[in-house]
Amino acid sequence: MTDSMLSAGVPADEDPVGTPRDGTAPDDARAEAAARFASVVGLIDAGELAFPLPGSGRTAARLSALQAVAEEDLCVARLVEGHVDALAILAELDGPPPGPGRRWGVWAAEPPGTTLDATPADGTWLLTGVKPYCSGAHSCTDALVTARTPEGRALFAVAVDPRTSSPVDGTWQAVGMAGSDSPDMRFDRAPAVAVGGVDAYLRRPGFQHGGIGVAACWYGGALAVARTLRHAAARRADPHTDAHLGAVDARLHAAGAVLAQAAAEIDDDPLDSGGGARARGLRVRAFVESVCAEVLARAGRATGAGPLCHDPRHARTVADLTVYIRQHHGERDLAELGALLARPQDTR
Secondary structure, three states, X not given: OOHHHHHOOOOOOOOOOOOOOOOOOHHHHHHHHHXXXXXXXXXXXXXXXXXXXXXXXXXXXXXXXXXXXXXHOHHHHHHHHHHHHHHHHHHHOOOOOOOOOOOEEEEOOOOOOOOEEEEEEOOEEEEEEEEOOOOOOOOOOEEEEEEEEOOEEEEXXXXXXXXXXXXXXXXXXXXXXXXXXXXXXXXXXXXXXXXXXXXXXXXXXXXXXXXXHHHHHHHHHHHHHHHHHHHHHHHOOOHHHHHHHHHHHHHHHHHHHHHHHHHHHHHHOXXXXXXXXXXXXXHHHHHHHHHHHHHXXXXXXXXXXXHHHHOHHHHHHHHHHHHHHHHOOOHHHHHHHHHHHHOHHHOO
């Protein structure tokens, strides 16, 4: 049990994630991650595990809790992060109160070529079309989904019901993050409830705060990868391994400090009155992503193929983190940050 889990309110003799997954079969990984996801949600519902709302004065505890789950299993962390993000969004936008025993996802990806339409009908909304990258497609009971309306893009709460929504076979072929279960979902006149107004999902301060929660998950995965490097250095004195470990430790220390500062800034200005949330989110995500990439590279160079071939937990974590950090869009996100700094009047 990690100190960060203890600080999040987890009893010292209880592991909310469970034994690390060793299998590589996608169906097995999905089933095991789903079971652990349900276990964590059960602990949240019972008040035994806390993910305080961002901006509540305990944002650091929220990030530490996400980090701790990610250190154990990145796929479980992806599902848990979606669930607690959904709870924060519902609170921020005055959405329908989430009931106990419900497992939520946030399905808001909108790559080119996919469309999900929302049409009004008798006082409600109906969703029709395909939504990609729906993490927890087989295990979530509910989701917050972005869809196109006649007035623009909006957010909707929808129950996952096999009569009106179903995963599209063959659309999640990932090896890394296989257990996150993120295929496309097809909706066929699925009843939904609007949450907030047009573009409220993106315009709310919590959108940027939530992105930093994802970075905390990446950070937890990097700590797990670094653990293998630390064990290798402890087993045999080697200056090259030691140098890699020293560099990794320095970078991880800096990433932890950046996340802690971001948490404090969010708590100081939860409604983003100062207008700094967007730049903060872009900076933090860019920095943590770069740290994760360096940890992956240095751990691989220092330890060679051995752990990747003989340690299933390490191999799975490396594969998962490699995929997960691609939620950062590389130079596109860096260009957005640069444009925001250089021409703020053009990026409002």
